[in-house]
Amino acid sequence: MKEKIRIGCGAGFSGDRIEPALILTEKGNLDYLVLECLAERTIALAQKRKQHDPSLGYDPLLERRMEGLLPLLVKNKTRLITNMGAANPMAAAVKIQDIAKKKNIQIKVAVVLGDDVFDQLHGEEISLEGGKPIKSYGNLISANAYLGIHALMPALQSDAQVIITGRVADPSLFLAPMVYELGWDPQDFDLLGKGTVIGHLLECAGQITGGYFADPVTKPVNGMENLGHPYVDVFQDGSGIISKVEGTGGQVTIRTAKEQLLYEVIDPQKYFTPDVVANFSTVRFEQVGTDKVKVSGGGGLARPDAFKVSVGYQAGYIGEGEISYAGAHAKERAMLAGEIIQKRIRHLYDEFRIDYIGLTALHGPQFSAKSNPYEVRLRVAGRTGDKEKAPWVGEEVEALYTNGPAGGGGARKNVQEVVGVISILMDRDNLKPEIQILG
The missing domain is CATH 3.30.70.100 (Alpha-Beta Plaits)
Structure with a gap:
């Protein structure tokens, strides 16, 4: 059991820049690097690519990212967690192994499966958006459930340096290594809520370092052409300190953190994930240094009985x-x-x-x-x-x-x-x- 771990976010969506992840892995002294590259429409489009070619369906930038990252992951003893497997995580893992062999790198890859539930659909399920049977929408092409930390824990318990998944809830990619490394009880929903807050803050990468925040007139941010992506030191009590690699552009401030905290949040007291119903309303931020913001507070209630499935x-x-x-x-x-x-x-x-x-x-x-x-x-x-x-x-x-x-x-x-x-x-x-x- 560790007293703290450091997790970096090298990508916040499928088309994100590649070099921030390289900088984080080379200079960030990370325990874990997370690449969060999936959205609802992204995985549906990946399913279409897989239908046309069964060897495809993973993230289009997977090869370019892995070409640069694999040597750095091994050199710096950093584990990678990513949902770049999209609709075909097994094919993605095979591709990663191919790249590793070409570079003469020995690496073990854990593939997390089980999010693809298309074969379980009956057509009578009711859509949350329209309140009508999903079969009424026409030709269904995919169904992927938002898995949580329970799916990632066996992969973390292996000695795999790369863990690749399909659809996993964004904050769960960050929460799983917290639970594993810090020895948290998976039923301690208060701690899981705090960890989910931190995962949510990091999941969009450059947004919390000033990217989504920037306005040249009212909210200027320096060095945006070299925007650094964030990392966080997470402690036993569920608090964390968010920062970025020194010398990179952007900023980490209370203002950038507040904007990201509320991003895509409908009810800050009930933020549903597969792991916990998190409470964001009691989160506190403190500027503890240049580009260093401490996050504390938050909490959570018991996890929901159902998974969200994107169809x-x-x-x-x-x-x-x-x-x-x-x-x-x-x-x-x-x-x-x-x-x-x-x-x-x-x-x-x-x-x-x-x-x-x-x-x-x-x-x-x-x-x-x-x-x-x-x-x-x-x-x-x-x-x-x-x-x-x-x-x-x-x-x-x-x-x-x-x-x-x-x-x-x-x-x-x-x-x-x-x-x-x-x-x-x-x-x-x-x-x-x-x-x-x-x-």
Whole structure:
């Protein structure tokens, strides 16, 4: 049992930068590095890639991250926990072993399985968002349960240096090594709540070091081109001190911590995870040094009886087109263009949207600029279940070049397949996580 452990977060989403994790592993003196790379839509898209090629389905940046990290993990005796396995953690583990062999590195990989519950779906489960059977959404393509620390503990008890998972709740990736290394009782929900607070604070990586916080006018942050990612020293009592590697950009302050604490939180007194119902309302922050914030307080109640399950479904296709108007009467010409497209093809699509980027795209017409802008970009998008109709949106926008109004330019068009995501609850007794060891 240790008195404290140090955990770093090297990635906060699938497309995050690679070098902050390298810096953390090289200079952060970490016990554990966590790469948190999954979101609801991310894993549904990964399931689609796996359907097309059974050897795929893991994170697209897995190979690039592992190429740089594996030598550093071994050199610095740092264990890695990551959900980059996405829809295919076993294939991800095989790929990691392949990279290790090429680099002549001996490494053991633990694969956490059991989050994929697609075969258990009946179609009658009720979605949390719509209150209707999930089969009514159409063709279902994936179902992944949010596993918790119970799934990770056997992997931690092995001597695997890399632990790769599919869908695990974000804060659980951080909480599991706390419970394992600090000897916490998995039924001590007060401690689990405190640890979940810390996991939540770290899970988005650069957000707590100033990335999501920064505003050059009201909240300036220095060195953002070299934004450091965070690490935390966690102590036996569930408190922690969050910091970053010296010399990296960004900042760790009470203000950045407060913003991250409330990020994606609906009820701060009841933050549901597979491990605990955490209470964020009693968290306290203290600035204890430059880029050092102490976190204390928080707590939790007994874990819920059900797991959240993210269900992906085929939601059709989106066709879109964009074109720009500039100069005198740019707004009026762009709006005429939108009106033309609306009259010509709106009736062909299940959903249809016209945005005037720079005027109404983010907040709608009620907040649009009162003055006449010098330039406006029109965006048109339509969703349909008919793959053949999807390209028509972009084609119609492109046709505005010569069919008016005057002066349109910079047209582009695009079609993408849409993956929708809904949620259900599943009794935790129905899930049977397991691990496999490679190497």
